[in-house]
Amino acid sequence: MTETTQRPLRVLAAMSGGVDSAVAAARAVEAGHDVTGVHLALSANPQSFRTGARGCCTIEDSRDARRAADVIGIPFYVWDLAERFREDVVADFVAEYQAGRTPNPCLRCNEKIKFAALLDKALALGFDAVCTGHYAQVVTRPDGARELHRATDLAKDQSYVLGVLDDRQLAHALFPLGDTATTKDEIRAEAERRGLAVARKPDSHDICFIADGDTQGFLAGHLGTAEGDIVDESGATVGRHDGAYGFTIGQRKGLKIGTPAPDGKPRYVLDISPVDNTVTVGPAAALDVTALTAIRPRWCGTAPAASGRYTAQLRAHGGETEVTAEVGDGTLRVAFDQPVRGVAPGQAVVLYDGSRVVGSATISATERATASV
Structure with a gap:
């Protein structure tokens, strides 16, 4: 049973001002849920407008989200989480780079903001679930346990950046776009049919809090x-x-x-x-890496066996590779069947069992093959 067959819920829809979250909110309403829209103000000094596909969380995005909520016919609020975002995502991003590691701020945002700060506030207000426009699936097993799976359309799958969600967070997560095989053009066409003005709005890319895309300049401004x-x-x-x-x-x-x-x-x-x-x-x-050690594992449900065979994904838009994983006390060792390249400490390794997300951990060290120079 997938999330679309659940009983009606009180749902808080996180609306970024983009087309995916708007259509997700509309689909949640269509599924019979009692939906309220919320836009997260994550910048203390937001720009008025974003430039094309760069950045997000501008005043323009907030207004686009409000207009979409009005068309869908749901209540809408703006919640200020800028200070929490600065501490848990931006400061962590800077500190990781300063330590010579390469973090993924999208995973940290999902873990600390959307499915922690936002979810905690939603539950305190009596909501049952948080809805986002991520392309992933939450599947409910016959015993009631929930599993995170890849999206039906693998080209749009975003389960990698959701691999930090634990079973409690999955119990209150709703991803209305994940189990549909529609293309992005079809999502935009659906938004147009629904009268949503964001139908042709460019997707946001890069790091949302570095609007100009200059990561090195951003870090220099913080670290000198x-x-x-x-x-x-x-x-x-x-x-x-x-x-x-x-x-x-x-x-x-x-x-x-x-x-x-x-x-x-x-x-x-x-x-x-x-x-x-x-x-x-x-x-x-x-650069050839044969194995890695990762720390702070987070399991999407029950922790796996001490040793097992899985596939692993090492970056948001990377492919899968076959591995043997060994679970230790707060650690995870992953050995690759074939050497892989470009593996950096600070990145996340996400394990999969078929389409199911087993969990993720933060890479702390790598083992390299002997290179011929």
């Missing part, structure tokens, strides 16, 4: 300039940087290396050391 060396695998200096925090494992562009590699091939970021402010670069083959 800290010049250091870019070195090769032998330790020889091949360039300079303005802050090690501005790099991520696997990065190729923007390295500003003055000395070419002996073989003439491109070099990639292999390691980031905040202790001595050094960035190490080398050949692509040196």
Whole structure:
């Protein structure tokens, strides 16, 4: 049984001002739920307008959400969660980069804001569930337990960024778009049929609180300039940087290396050391990872067995790879059947059993294959 066959619920629909959340709210109403719309004000000083697909949470977005709620015919409120967002998402993002790690703020927002701060407030006010426009499915088993599954349309699947949700949060989550095989164009056509003005509004991309897309500039504004060396695998200096925090494992562009590699091939970021402010670069083959260790696992339901076979996803728009996972005391070790590249501490690894999301954890260390240089 999927979420669409549940009894009528009191639902709080998180409305970003985009087409997906608007259609999700409309579908929740159509399913017979008692729906109230809410827009989360996540910026203390929001811009009036966003530029194309950059950013979100502007005053324009709030107004678009309100207009969509009016058309759907549901009550609408704006809730100020800017301080909580700054502490739990933005400050965490900056601190992770400062420590040489690569965080995913969307996972943190889902864990700490949409399905923690927002959900807690919703439950305190008597709501049964929080509804969002994510493309994922919550399936209810015969015994009443709920599972998180990939969306029917794998091209739009967003279960990776929801892999942080535990069983309590899943019990109060509603994703009306997840079990439909409609394309994004069909979602926009549905919004037009419903009279929603956001039908042709561009999707927001990149990091919502970095509206201009300049992550390195954003970090420099918070952490300042800290010049250091870019070195090769032998330790020889091949360039300079303005802050090690501005790099991520696997990065190729923007390295500003003055000395070419002996073989003439491109070099990639292999390691980031905040202790001595050094960035190490080398050949692509040196990025091959055979296993990783992750911390702070969060299970979407019952914790898995001590050891098992799964598939893993390492980034929001990445593919799956077959793995063996071993669960320890607050840790997770994942061994890959075939080496993978571009795995950075701070990222999330999400385990799947078929379409079911088993859970996620934060990568803390990697084991690399011996690279031929």
